Amino acid sequence: MFFQKHKRILVLVPGLILALAVAVFSYGYLKRLPEIYGRIHQINNNDREDDLSNEQKALQSDETDRQAVYTVYTDLIGKDSIMVLERYYTGCGHYLIEEHPMENRYIGKNREELAQAYPNWTLKLFTPQRLVLRTEIDSYCPDHYMIKEENGFLVIFRPDKDTGIMLIVEATNIRLERLDSRLQEQ
Numbered sequence: 001m002f003f004q005k006h007k008r009i010l011v012l013v014p015g016l017i018l019a020l021a022v023a024v025f026s027y028g029y030l031k032r033l034p035e036i037y038g039r040i041h042q043i044n045n046n047d048r049e050d051d052l053s054n055e056q057k058a059l060q061s062d063e064t065d066r067q068a069v070y071t072v073y074t075d076l077i078g079k080d081s082i083m084v085l086e087r088y089y090t091g092c093g094h095y096l097i098e099e100h101p102m103e104n105r106y107i108g109k110n111r112e113e114l115a116q117a118y119p120n121w122t123l124k125l126f127t128p129q130r131l132v133l134r135t136e137i138d139s140y141c142p143d144h145y146m147i148k149e150e151n152g153f154l155v156i157f158r159p160d161k162d163t164g165i166m167l168i169v170e171a172t173n174i175r176l177e178r179l180d181s182r183l184q185e186q
Contacts, residue, residue, distance in 0.1 A: 075128040077114070079107050084132040086124070087161065091140040096161060102131070139164025149176045 081102035088095055106114060111126045118133050125132035139159045140146075146157045146166060154174045157166040176184060 076108050076110055077102055077106055077131060078128045081107070081128065082130050084125075084130065085121075086132065086134040087141075088134065088136045089141040089159075089164070090136055090138050091159075091164070092144060094141040094143065096141055106131075137162075137164040139166075145169065152176055 079102070083100055083102050083106070085098045086095060087097075106117065109117070111123065114126070114131060114133075115123050121133040121135045123132075124134050142159055142161045144159065147154055148157060149155070150171075152175055154172045154176060156169045156172065158169045159165065160167055
């Protein structure tokens with residue numbers, strides 16, 4: 001009798017909860033879409049050349065010799081500037097490119113001051129509107145995971161995006177000895 005009397009509420013409440021959950025997850029996915037797209041579709045040099053303007057093509061270095069190209073601009077970074085950080089991972093050959101608004105602490109800085117702020121990076125492009133910095137990291141990109149044995153248990157690692165140092169993601173309770181010999185070798 002209770003269920004017949006409140007049938008509409010019993011259907012409506014779970015439906016609203018489900019709709020709210022879908023909306024929250026959709027919002028989170030859409031907020032991360034540029035980051036997800038950049039990781040799924042790795043940018044190679046041919047794709048990047050098609051997207052660059054003629055000015056940027058003239059400034060871009062040949063990836064085979066990996067020499068830096070410096071611009072002749074003497075202007076300062078403006079408040080509406082964009083900072084692009086390109087990380088190239090030699091272990092897997094992938095790029096991780098982050099583009100975001102310029103941080104306030106770098107506004108009004110010139111090329112030399114920014115080069116000092118990023119000593120391990122190569123300054124590829126410097127204009128008042130855009131700053132492109134590039135570095136090579138001798139490791140895998142953060143899209144890769146590694147499974148290793150520690151103290152007889154399997155541990156999952158993932159490289160740090162800035163240093164390439166392997167960080168523990170999860171220490172499992174799976175003993176290495178429980179795996180067959182072929183999996184143990186892998």
